[in-house]
Amino acid sequence: MTAIDLFVSPLGRVEGDLDVRVTIEDGVVTSAWTEAAMFRGFEIILQGKDPQAGLIVTPRICGICGGSHLYKAAYALDTAWKTQLPSNATLIRNIAQACETLQSIPRYFYALFAIDLTNKNYARSSMYDEAVRRFAPYVGTSYGPGVVLSGKPVEVYAIFGGQWPHSSFMVPGGVMCAPTLSDVTRAIAILEHWKVNWLEKYWLGCSVDRWLANETWDDILAWVDENESHYNSDCGFFIRYAMDIGLDKYGAGTGDFIATGTYFDPTLYANPTIDGRNAALKSRSGIYANGKFSQFDQARVREDVTHSFYEGTQARHPFEGETKPLDPETARSQGKYSFAKSPRYDVPGVGFIPLEAGPLARRVAAGAPDAAAHQDYDPLFLDVLAQKGPSVFTRQLARMHEAPKYFKWVREWLDQIDLHESFYTKPVEHADGRGFGATEAARGSLADWIVIEDGKIANYQVVTPTAWNIGPRDGAEKLGPIEAALVGSPIVDQEDPVELGHVARSFDSCMVCTVHAYDGKGRELSKFVINGSV
């Protein structure tokens, strides 16, 4: 038996943003270390600033899910300042958050994930040529429509938010916009176009409602074979191809999940509080560990830094969180290997464990019993999990399932806006307080904890879905979710370990949107200098 250590950067073309080290024995990954090499630092930037600085700073953390950052930053302040939210504000926030996710679904699938499906390692599959015909970047018959139309849902965001990305239109007490009837009509037309021309035409091959009628894995298998339109849709093809090339066989991960939930019932969250949050959610929060459900409680979250480039080995609650970075070179000698912290959750009766965040976690939470009338109850993925187990494939299918679901929700919310009512209630800016705001970004649970003292930010901590998933080992040496998901992956070709990319990409992790400066590598630019005197 031979053990080989392999270093890869499976997620980015820029080496050093996220590196993965795996040990491979007899062609199978037996251990993995995920190393986030970039320091984020925004918690430090926010200290001592105006309480509302989080609305400006946190959307800059990510250029892909800036709207999600804004959404939870606004709710963190709403709970800290005990604001009153008009129904319209809740509806518009829901619409904006969902539209950002709707954009991300096809864009991520075609521009990021499906490219791996055309990897030469799968040429042995009888369906390979068809995969290339559909998904080859730029030229695939589905790649074009999927990527081009992915821009539509954020056009709706921009109608209400002024711009996307990096808007700051959600503020404590509501939203800064005054839509007209024609804005709402335009938003509906844009979404319908997206649904008709991509979601139903290319992805589903059937109506949104027909897909959503699937309640079990057997329903899905029957759906695929129901007619040629289903069978040959991108969804039908993906299901058949993924099982043919074995994407349902690896990438399981921890099998334990966290959803902080998102979208609020306008009447139930008019006075946002931390304690009242779970009951007001439409897309429910929840913990699923060792096969059991429990309520999500923010007080049970800790961030462990035993193996992270920060001082100490404590696991602190975000309200007491610290961000004291160390020089990676010296920190490595203490067994630390990543700038990501390791979020852990204290599951009742189990203790602190790593949990997977993301679409699959949300879909599992949606299967919990005892949903209130206004809440999403959807048993499909609890059944898929029972029949198929977690895998690269399951995770992917969960994400795509949200496209028809969220589309319908956004359409309902658009119909509920009352243009004659207000969108904002001016809040009292209390000098002291604590707030917690959370959402579900496309890629998973995202939350802010804010401590305000003397009218300034005393502490601000952001826990991202990527931190939940990509974080390193903890004090108990338990692997993070992606590390755990990599273990067991078969590696066919060590020169091109596409399987590692599949696993890592199935989580759609956000790299830290870091310095984007152009380095001009390999180009002669000096003739373009226009201020020679410098």
Added chain:
Amino acid sequence: MTEQSTPVDFGNEVMTCRLLVIGCGNLLRGDDGVGPILIRHLWQGGVPDDVRLVDGGTAGMDVSFQMRGAQRVVIIDACTTGQPPGTIYKIPGPELEDLPPLSGLHTHMFRWDNALAFGRWLLKDDYPQDIDVYLIEVENFTPGAALGPVIERAMHEVLALIRAEPAFRDPNQVDVEFTDSGYLRLSAADAAAYFPSDVAVALSRQGQLWLLPLHSAASGGLVFKQRNPAGDRCLLIREVLNDELPVGVRAGLWDAAEGALRVDLAVGR
């Protein structure tokens, strides 16, 4: 690059604009935020209706979508090429188009150089014909830091260049040039538009030079002379201004209500 087989229907009208200015970079990382900060300066100063501003931040791929329908695009970003900080590049877009490598494509790693190439694929006939990229050499990426003074100065240079774009010009703006030999020069087109009879009355009032066209030389006044084959005009103005000439090019404004071309004479622009 290979064309996609069938064009995709975007589903709505193109929102056209004459000039689209996109600032890229991470506002949280010191000098890297120079692009978005420049956009904020432009926004605060106000822009004409047919100029669109985009704070591209770090959302690379969306830069491609935003370019739809723009006649001209100007992109501003930080760079680290090894030149002294504050160095400014102005580079034609096509020079830098760079399709992201397919193997490691990641939407979080997508930069404007990728966005340009991607935009050509995405937008087809709607891809803007005229694209320039300003790059400012930067040095400090400390989280939360303000722009360094050298970078700030370079940013203002680029701001001035963008404000000098034709799309920013007031439609009533008329450039005139004062020569050290005592003449005022006017382009052939402006002379034909505002002074068709080549005769004007000149007044110096409240720090401004006013030029009012007359119907014909019969009423007196100063006469414009043709100074080159292109038809550009000049006018001896020295005496009106008592030999105090603001030598150089000045932006005048056509005041339709007064029927006069008004030029500020104060020192400095």
